[in-house]
Amino acid sequence: MITQRSEVKYIRSSEDIISVRQAVREWSVNLGMNLIDQTKIVTAASELARNTFIYGGGGRLIIEQVNNGTRNGLKLTFEDKGPGINNIDLALKDGYTTSGGMGLGLGGAKRLSNEFEIVSEPGKGTKITIIRWK
């Protein structure tokens, strides 16, 4: 997979969640994605950006336009140096949450993406990567 272009966005406040949505929207439009695909990836980005801010104590997002040889796609990597996730499987189950919210963020983002990868360990932060192919 090759990266054609990239951008970094910092997530330090709840306003940053909005600018993440706008940036991802812009990138997906430039990629020529149809409306439904755009909506899916922007929504997934919103969920993950919020997780990064609330559970990860802030972090950053790397947006990349990638190509796997036949298709173009948008790759989003959310990184934080927060407490990390103890039990990933449990976290991916809908409804699970440690702070009383709806808990759809992680599992939801996975369902909205073509590819999903998560690396997280207690005390070592979290890195979540999603890809939506055009």
Add this chain to the structure above:
Amino acid sequence: MEKIPILKLKEFLLVTIQVDMHDRLALSLQDDLTSMIVKTGARGVLIDISSLEIVDSFIGRMLSNIASMSNILDAITVVVGMRPAVAITMVELGLEMRNVRTALNIDKGIEMLQSMIKEDNPGYLNDNSKE
């Protein structure tokens, strides 16, 4: 800080969400709405989301909260104008919003509110077409 305007429409309240809401704005909307319901004695609330391109779990939670809170205050909430792309994404996301009534647009929303209030059944949670 900017606020989302709440308008009085007959005996109902109308909220049109047009901006990308950040967390504080969403919370202040919930506060303002509940105050207004009490102040005006409104029996119904219409939330117009036709301008929203995205509804994530946070906004979904907010809409759900508003529906629950207004229920307790004896008012019915109807969310109108959801865009197809948003609906499809919410289904994929798994956001069901079971306690939120929806209608295609403001007119239909008002129709729904009027017929439900006429029945005087504010706690009737089922689909109103199953009469």
Add this chain to the structure above:
Amino acid sequence: MAKDQPLNLPEILKKYEEEILTEWLREQAAAVSFRPDQMHESELRHQSTEFLALLTETIQSNSMADITGPAWTRVREFLETISRSRAVQGFTSTETAFFVFSLKQPIFSKLQEVLGNDGRILIRDLWALTNLIDKLGLYTTEIFIASKENIISRQQREMIELSTPVVQLWEGILALPLIGTLDSERTQVVMESLLTKIVETGSYISIIDITGVPTVDTLVAQHLLKTVAAAKLMGAECIISGIRPQIAQTIVHLGVDLKDVITKASMAEAFRIALMKHGLGISKLSQNSKV
């Protein structure tokens, strides 16, 4: 050594631009592939003049080895525009690339004429020119192919949309008669267009009729159910009609849960229910008012 000396090409292009242009236009017009019906001669002249000017200007102060750099952006963009418009107009990729490749001969001739005596210098310049033209020509072809692919996928989408029309049976009641095999992509397009139509017409109920669908697999069933769920979220209802016995069996075997969805055997039945839901029914006219 001939190698260390700067290329003569930039200077020659600048000095003899007019003559090279004239030769080039003659080459293009003489080609078997020239289509005076598709492209007006004046348009071709305009494009060629502009391109040659751009090319000449660019190689005055920039290396010809790498055309992907920022110095060559304007040239690339110009070729992109030409390539895309030819793709849309229906030219072949060869015809389109010929625009660039046909430049070789006129410049070759000029180089020979001016540098004729020293073989080594001539060969160096010829080689640099060939490389450059080849790269530009290939780039043109790449863009052409990408444009064609875009056109094809757009046409595919349009075909799918055309073959699954949403009809309005009555005020507030839509029908979507699905015919033929449903694949994942088609079902998604259909889903979107139904939901959009629901918003446009403000229809409170849609009848999705699958009488004409021979088989339903898990994926298709899930898409249908998602459509119904999405419509419900928006404030509208869906009835699925035309479920044949075999499909009913498949659905049960697949373990697909239809608990929230109304299903009817025929569209007629579904239509009756739809009318009822809005307090409407069909009654016979009295004898006197028969048409």
